[in-house]
Every structure is written in C-alpha cells, then in structure tokens.
Amino acid sequence: MSGFKLGIVRLGRAAGKTKYALLDERDISLVDNYAFEAKVEVNKDGDGAKIFAFAYDVTKGRSTGQYLHELLWEKHSGGIAQGWKVIHRNGVTVDNRMENLVLLNDKCTIPSSEETPNKNREQSLYWIAVQQLQADPLEEHSIDPIYNRYYNCNGEILITEEDACVYYECHYPPCTNIEKDIREFSICGRCQEVRYCGTACQQRDWPVHKRYCRERRHLLYRERSPER
Numbered sequence: 001m002s003g004f005k006l007g008i009v010r011l012g013r014a015a016g017k018t019k020y021a022l023l024d025e026r027d028i029s030l031v032d033n034y035a036f037e038a039k040v041e042v043n044k045d046g047d048g049a050k051i052f053a054f055a056y057d058v059t060k061g062r063s064t065g066q067y068l069h070e071l072l073w074e075k076h077s078g079g080i081a082q083g084w085k086v087i088h089r090n091g092v093t094v095d096n097r098m099e100n101l102v103l104l105n106d107k108c109t110i111p112s113s114e115e116t117p118n119k120n121r122e123q124s125l126y127w128i129a130v131q132q133l134q135a136d137p138l139e140e141h142s143i144d145p146i147y148n149r150y151y152n153c154n155g156e157i158l159i160t161e162e163d164a165c166v167y168y169e170c171h172y173p174p175c176t177n178i179e180k181d182i183r184e185f186s187i188c189g190r191c192q193e194v195r196y197c198g199t200a201c202q203q204r205d206w207p208v209h210k211r212y213c214r215e216r217r218h219l220l221y222r223e224r225s226p227e228r
C-alpha cells in the first residue's frame with residue numbers, strides 16, 4: 001500500500017457512536033470549505049437504518065447540503081440523472097472513495113453488506129483505517145444522551161429525539177453492523193450505554209471502552225428493595 005493515502009473525516013455522533021467517513025486523498029481539501037455530519041436514514045419499511053456522510057458548504061449553509069457520495073460523484077464523474085443513484089459497492093455507506101462508488105439504475109439492487117463475509121469486512125480499507133484511529137476524545141467525556149436528528153427537505157433540523165427510537169450501530173468503531181430492529185443488539189451490562197452486534201466486537205472494543213465504561217448506579221432502586 002505504499003504511496004497510497006486516504007483521508008478520514010469525523011462526522012460526529014450518530015446511532016450511538018462516533019462516525020467517520022473515508023475519502024480519497026484528493027478529496028480531503030473539501031474540509032476547508034465543507035462541514036460534515038452523519039445522517040441517519042431510517043428505512044421506510046421499518047427495516048433498520050443506514051448512516052451516510054452529509055456535507056454542506058459552510059458559506060452557503062446546511063440547506064445546500066447533500067450526501068457526500070453524491071457530491072463526490074458529481075465532482076468527479078458528472079451528474080446523476082433522474083432514476084439513477086450512487087451506491088457503495090462494499091455496503092459501507094460512509095466509505096466514499098470513488099473506487100467504492102458506482103452509479104446504478106434505481107431499480108437495480110446490490111447485495112446488502114450483511115452478505116459480505118466477516119473476513120472480507122475486516123480486511124476492508126475502511127475497517128483497517130477506522131481501527132487505527134485513536135479513541136474519540138469526546139466519546140470519553142460523553143454524558144449526553146444519544147440524539148438522532150431528523151431533517152426536512154431544506155436540511156433544517158426538524159426534531160432532535162432522545163434515544164428511544166434510535167437504531168444503534170455496533171459500538172466497535174470499524175464495525176458497521178446496524179440494528180434491523182430497535183434494541184436488537186445487546187447492551188454493555190456495566191454502563192448500559194453502548195451496544196454491540198456480538199461478543200466478538202464487544203471484546204475487541206473493551207481495551208478502549210473500559211476507559212470510560214462506568215457502572216450504572218441503581219442505588220435508589222436497591223435501597224427500596226432490600227430483599228433483592
């Protein structure tokens with residue numbers, strides 16, 4: 001991989017974790033003019049959610065924003081005609097290297113990421129890149145409840161919702177498994193704040209997570225029910 005460079009942009013918190021987007025090196029200069037966010041798109045059929053990178057020119061405001069994969073496609077490969085969409089080949093919806101993007105007719109579907117064997121997933125550039133990141137310093141101080149933002153078609157924030165109806169993505173940073181049903185993933189029993197798609201991811205995240213995993217206190221509850 002010599003001479004091969006990538007960019008990682010921090011998108012902020014979404015679906016219970018800090019999200020990042022992967023970019024080609026030549027697109028990193030976008031950060032000079034653009035603000036980036038993670039945008040959770042809940043599937044209309046109630047079958048989980050997807051997280052995309054959303055970007056807008058800071059001088060023009062959020063209402064001019066668009067999905068990063070569409071912005072990059074238009075920048076490098078031209079327009080997106082009606083009835084066509086830009087798809088992430090490997091199913092990782094924040095892996096916005098041009099090599100990972102393809103223009104498809106709206107009616108076509110590609111196999112979803114869950115059909116990608118775990119081994120391939122873990123060898124993907126996205127996985128390797130995110131795995132090498134330092135833990136997000138904000139994560140360690142995060143005491144805010146987890147919020148999801150919903151936007152209207154002008155890009156304005158409609159409602160900010162507490163985590164009651166949030167789909168969680170596996171908290172292990174490189175893992176992009178996301179719940180298909182709310183509360184599908186198991187929660188860290190100690191802090192009851194983070195969720196994992198399985199024990200493998202929980203174990204791999206523990207060396208980092210243990211630094212800010214704090215036991216949830218149930219003192220009041222215990223005082224009132226001494227028989228337990």
Ligand SMILES: [Zn+2]
Pocket residue numbers: 170171172175176177196197198201
């Ligand atoms: Zn996972």
Ligand SMILES: [Zn+2]
Pocket residue numbers: 188189190191192193194209213214
């Ligand atoms: Zn924990």
